[in-house]
Amino acid sequence: MYPLGMNAGAYYWHEASHALAGPMRAMTEATRVMLREPSNPLSHSIWAKNLTAACDMFERLTRRYGKPSFGLDRTVVGGEVVSVHEKVVWERPFCRLIHFERSVTRAKGVSPKLLIVAPMSGHYATLLRGTVEAFLPHHEVYITDWSDARMVPLSEGAFDLDDYIDYIISMLHSLGGGVHVMGVCQPSVPVIAAVARMDAANDPYTPRSMTLMGGPIDTRQSPTAVNLLAEERGIEWFERNCIVTVPLNYPGFMRRVYPGFLQLTGFMAMNFDRHTSAYQHYYNDLVKGDGDSAEKHREFYDEYLAVMDLTAEFYLQTVDKVFVKHALPRGEFMHRDKLVDLKAIRRCALMTVEGEKDDISGVGQTKAAQDLCSNIPDDMRVHYLQMGVGHYGVFNGSRFRSEIAPRIADFINTNEQRAIRESGVIPVKPRGLKAVKLETA
Missing domain, CATH: 3.40.50.1820 (Alpha/Beta hydrolase fold, catalytic domain)
Known part of the structure; x- marks a missing residue:
């Protein structure tokens, strides 16, 4: 077993990176709102549509996705x-x-x-x-x-x-x-x-x-x-590289976990080309104004990117x-x-x-x-x-x-x-x- 808190830094760096992205997220959101304003003469230009799509992409790639609801009423x-x-x-x-x-x-x-x-x-x-x-x-x-x-x-x-x-x-x-x-x-x-x-x-x-x-x-x-990765690395590798401790700002402070952000990195890496392609299509749909296709992308990734710690x-x-x-x-x-x-x-x-x-x-x-x-x-x-x-x-x-x-x-x-x-x-x-x-x- 590894000492409690040995890998805590990884979680703190993850939290810090999210906090540091806050000001940039605010700027991109303000830019997106400005360019979507119908009274703005630039809002219908191809330049504005591309910049708005880029702002939307940045916001979605840096946001924290909460637990979704079932919505079965x-x-x-x-x-x-x-x-x-x-x-x-x-x-x-x-x-x-x-x-x-x-x-x-x-x-x-x-x-x-x-x-x-x-x-x-x-x-x-x-x-x-x-x-x-x-x-x-x-x-x-x-x-x-x-x-x-x-x-x-x-x-x-x-x-x-x-x-x-x-x-x-x-x-x-x-x-x-x-x-x-x-x-x-x-x-x-x-x-x-x-x-x-x-x-x-x-x-x-x-x-x-x-x-x-x-x-x-x-x-x-x-x-x-x-399966092959697990057999090749062995349990000691997973404990050394995948287990961190929960930081101070959560109720589970000091609990040893396999964090959601590491799991998500593994999920994305397994099908990196497919996810990259999906976001390229999403960007193009935003530029073209294809709201239905863009919404389908959002619905899928709102669920896929919402992860929890084990x-x-x-x-x-x-x-x-x-x-x-x-x-x-x-x-x-x-x-x-x-x-x-x-x-x-x-x-x-x-x-x-x-x-x-x-x-x-x-x-x-x-x-x-x-x-x-x-x-x-x-x-x-x-x-x-x-x-x-x-x-x-x-x-x-x-x-x-x-x-x-x-x-x-x-x-x-x-x-x-x-x-x-x-x-x-x-x-x-x-x-x-x-x-x-x-x-x-």
């Missing part, structure tokens, strides 16, 4: 538009569980409870806004809203991978059983570990199904640049166990003092989803769960490979909405009906839900 249930309200139904220092409560006034058939475990990998849970929206019409949707570690006082204690698994188990208990859980990307590992621990203990709150999407279950399969202990444990030691597929993954045995999963159905062009979790990494969970009956397991999509497309976008989400909904409904039949209650098919043929594992 309505959905359609059984052909009726209903309002949606966010309600916090469970809370701990490092996470809140949000229920998207639909104002349904009459029975609409079965609405399975769906717990979406969002990634704790830098971005906020709002990155899954499209995922939530797709399932709202036919499900009672809950999502994990992870806390920014720099905003959690040091007095609240640590948060590591074991705590993450404990949180998931506690959430499943709080929802009262009959839940279907979905792990998107990074949470696939703690989700499957939590289910294994629950099923091994014959826990009555074991989920009815789990869907793992683009997750690093076995990163030895089709290793990506991210606790050092959680980040380092994840790198070590998942990417360096491959503890889960080797049968060596521990939760607290207990071995996580994936063969103990018998009652929870399993669906794995991958993207053909995923450059974060390569093809085969998530599907590996199918072989590891060998005691799940064949009629309770499904694997689906979506052609033509990358990592983001596994849980968002047009192909997710039209091809992936309906398959997941059908998988959930099938296992919801199975559980209802086994309980002796007459099943009711949700209105408006179309059956989709599923590929088997």
Whole structure:
């Protein structure tokens, strides 16, 4: 371990650079307002349009992006538009569980409870806004809203991978059983570990199904640049180079974290040419006055550039166990003092989803769960490979909405009906839900 505060300077330099950019940001904003004033005879000149676009670019590249909102205030249930309200139904220092409560006034058939475990990998849970929206019409949707570690006082204690698994188990208990859980990307590992621990203990709150999407279950399969970097550098390199301490101006002062600004640098570097091209197009759209295209760029990057800090202990444990030691597929993954045995999963159905062009979790990494969970009956397991999509497309976008989400909904409904039949209650098919043929594992 490195002394507390050893890397604090990096965070202070980051904060200082943002403060130093303040006067220049004020000047560019004043220039932009002046040049956009209709009464200014220069406002329609090509010179003014280029300078205004440059000012806009500078402002966006130097601003601090706050936590976005979900903004999901309505959905359609059984052909009726209903309002949606966010309600916090469970809370701990490092996470809140949000229920998207639909104002349904009459029975609409079965609405399975769906717990979406969002990634704790830098971005906020709002990155899954499209995922939530797709399932709202036919499900009672809950999502994990992870806390920014720099905003959690040091007095609240640590948060590591074991705590993450404990949180998931506690959430499943709080929802009262009959839940279907979905792990998107990074949470696939703690989700499957939590289910294994629950099923091994014959826990009555074991989920009815789990869907793992683009997750690093076995990163030895089709290793990506991210996987290879972790194996090459080792955990000591990450602790030495990626961990800093939170500065004085945040509630989490002195907490050791993997900061959002370092994560964002890595995100951008992985696809530098694509981001550069996107900003070039944005600049040209501003000059041409193409407001629709410019707004689409702003919407995407307002979300993409909003990042949060992760606790050092959680980040380092994840790198070590998942990417360096491959503890889960080797049968060596521990939760607290207990071995996580994936063969103990018998009652929870399993669906794995991958993207053909995923450059974060390569093809085969998530599907590996199918072989590891060998005691799940064949009629309770499904694997689906979506052609033509990358990592983001596994849980968002047009192909997710039209091809992936309906398959997941059908998988959930099938296992919801199975559980209802086994309980002796007459099943009711949700209105408006179309059956989709599923590929088997």
